[in-house]
Amino acid sequence: MLGSLTLAASLAALPSFIIASPNSFPSPSDGFSCAKAIGQVSCHATSPVNPDSYGTCCYNGALAPGNKESGLVLSTQFYNLTTGPPDSFTIHGLWPDYCDGTYPQFCSAQSGIPEKSGEQIEALIQEYDPSLLAYMRTYYENEPSFWEHEYNKHGTCFSTLRAKCQLDLSPYINQTSAAVVGYFQQIVHEFKQLPSYDWLAQAGITPDSTKTYKLIDIQNALAKKHGGVPYVGCYNGVLSEIWYFFNVRGPLIHGQYLPVESTTNSSCPADVSY
Known part of the structure; x- marks a missing residue:
């Protein structure tokens, strides 16, 4: 049997660790529904994706007929010196x-994606x-109970994270476990594409308790790099979080993330402490 490090390297080398390929579908019709869905952009589909079809393995759609489509994907960040590095x-x-x-x-009850405990998530990663886990321990609060909350609250709501949608790599990893690992891999991947601290610093916006910055300047600096105005959140007037919004072509894992404007107004005052 492959060791964990060998397996991790093998999985990383695959063009798509998580998303099911047409060859893994149980029938030609399932493969067709995926092929039809995968090129469409969430919230802008030109051909409806049936929530009961395998198309929802290849497109972040509704979990059930009559439900809304979960087509906006948010990559969200904190700025908190007590839980992370001062320069990130x-x-x-x-x-x-x-x-x-x-x-x-x-x-979970609607999607069929089982919830996981923090201990289970940590053990799987x-x-x-293991390199992903090391990164998470520095940049993701190093708190399995928080990872549990994020997966159970948000990860269970993506149609493309259902077990049936994952590439079958048994006996090395089962499809449910692959979804968990893939979800956190994607979280970290998106975070690395969005270096908020560096983007703000390039615009002359750095942490300084003696001054404030204009909210519009913070928004413009981030939008210039991201491609859409993100949500900028404050706590008691202090910059505390940023949410980047996307539509996605294809599945959550390895999909094409297309920046869009925030749908949520900033909670910050016009002059922001940082």
Whole structure:
């Protein structure tokens, strides 16, 4: 049997660790429904994706007929010196929102994606991607109970994270476990693409308790790099979080993330402490 490090390297080398390939579908019709869905952009589909079809393995759609489509994906970050490095934001999560800006949560009963404990999540990542776990311990609060909250509240609401949608790599990893590892891999991947601290510093915006910055300048600096104005959140007038919004072409894992404007107004005052 392959060792964990060998397996992690093998999985990383695959063009898509998580998303099911047409060859893994049980029938030609399932492969066709995926092929039809995978090229569409969430919230902008030109051909409806049936929630009961395998198309929802390849497109972040509704979990059930009559439900809203979870087509907005948010990559979210904290700035908190007590939980992370002083020269970086830290990870909050990767969330599904409906296209109208409202959101689902704790969807296990509806999606069929089982909830996981923090200990289970930590053990899976340790086994299959230990370098990911090391990174999370620095930039993701190093708190398995928080990872548990994020997966159970948000990860269970993505149609493309269902077990049937994952590449079957048994006996090395089962499909349910692959979804868990893949979700956190994608969270970290998106975080690395969005270096908020560096982007702000390049615009002359750095932490300084003796001054404030204009909210519009913070928004413009981030939008210039991201491609859309993100949500900028404050706590008691102090910059505390940033949410980047995307539509996605294809599945959550390895999909093409397309920046869009925030659907949520900033909670910050016009002059922001940082």
